[in-house]
Amino acid sequence: MSPDPVGTTFAALADPTRRHVIRVLSAGEAVSATQLARELPISRQAVTKHLTALAEAGLVESSRHGRETRYRLTPGPLTDAAAWIDHVGADWDSRLGRLKRHAGTRRPSP
Amino acid sequence: MSESVTREIVLPLERDEAWRVVTEPGHLREWLADDVEIDLVEGGRIELGWDGGGGRTGTVETVEESERLVFRWRPDDPGPLDIETTVEIGLDDVEGGTRVTVVETGFEALATEAMAGCSAISDWAWDMRLGTCGDLPLMLAA
Numbered sequence A: 001m002s003p004d005p006v007g008t009t010f011a012a013l014a015d016p017t018r019r020h021v022i023r024v025l026s027a028g029e030a031v032s033a034t035q036l037a038r039e040l041p042i043s044r045q046a047v048t049k050h051l052t053a054l055a056e057a058g059l060v061e062s063s064r065h066g067r068e069t070r071y072r073l074t075p076g077p078l079t080d081a082a083a084w085i086d087h088v089g090a091d092w093d094s095r096l097g098r099l100k101r102h103a104g105t106r107r108p109s110p
Numbered sequence B: 001m002s003e004s005v006t007r008e009i010v011l012p013l014e015r016d017e018a019w020r021v022v023t024e025p026g027h028l029r030e031w032l033a034d035d036v037e038i039d040l041v042e043g044g045r046i047e048l049g050w051d052g053g054g055g056r057t058g059t060v061e062t063v064e065e066s067e068r069l070v071f072r073w074r075p076d077d078p079g080p081l082d083i084e085t086t087v088e089i090g091l092d093d094v095e096g097g098t099r100v101t102v103v104e105t106g107f108e109a110l111a112t113e114a115m116a117g118c119s120a121i122s123d124w125a126w127d128m129r130l131g132t133c134g135d136l137p138l139m140l141a142a
Helices: A004-012 A018-024 A033-039 A042-057 A079-103 B015-024 B025-033 B108-115 B119-127 B136-142
Strands: A060-065 A068-073 B004-011 B035-038 B046-047 B055-064 B068-075 B085-094 B097-105
Touching: A018 A033, A018 A060, A018 A068, A033 A042, A033 A068, A033 B004, A042 A060, A042 A068, A079 B004, A079 B015, A079 B025, B004 B015, B004 B025, B015 B025, B015 B097, B025 B097, B046 B068
Parallel strands: none
Antiparallel strands: A060 A068, B004 B097, B035 B046, B046 B055, B055 B068, B068 B085, B085 B097
């Protein structure tokens, strides 16, 4: 059996600092732990620890740039979920559009 | 964790009429699915099918007549999108009729599905050109 992915993902996202890291990374650029530490109220060492946890959960990946390690968001897991949720919302829009027509609805006055 | 989809509309109907429209198969076939079977009791089964293919099966959780219907559902076809979510349809009186509020929850599991290497969702996501993750991590863990 593979390790429990639910546990891994949510353990990784349960920590507010790690969510903050994810948000910074969601700007899209690969950044170093030093750069991240400048944006967060914690030490570079603490940032590295959080990045390691996020990498283990498959949420970020690292690459070497000279002497520096840079981190970026893994494009898969979170964007996939966001897109799917948008899709679910669009489904409800069309269902409720049909419901409105079926019920002979008019929009309420603003 | 509270990631959800919420939509609402106002129907020019009395509450009891609106309740029928959101619970009776004859009405549900007009807007929700092409085939509808629903056993409108707590623990009852709900089966939906679409002519274009696909279906959803689930369980009725809460029936509060003219107020609230809650059911869980999931796609019949096994696959990466095969997660169970909960749909709550609430009715309340507003000027001009009855407001219907739909709240679908349970999307936390999507992150997990996607983590497991969900290429179908992935292709879809990139087709939609959703290249950033926005506030989702916060919402997922809120």
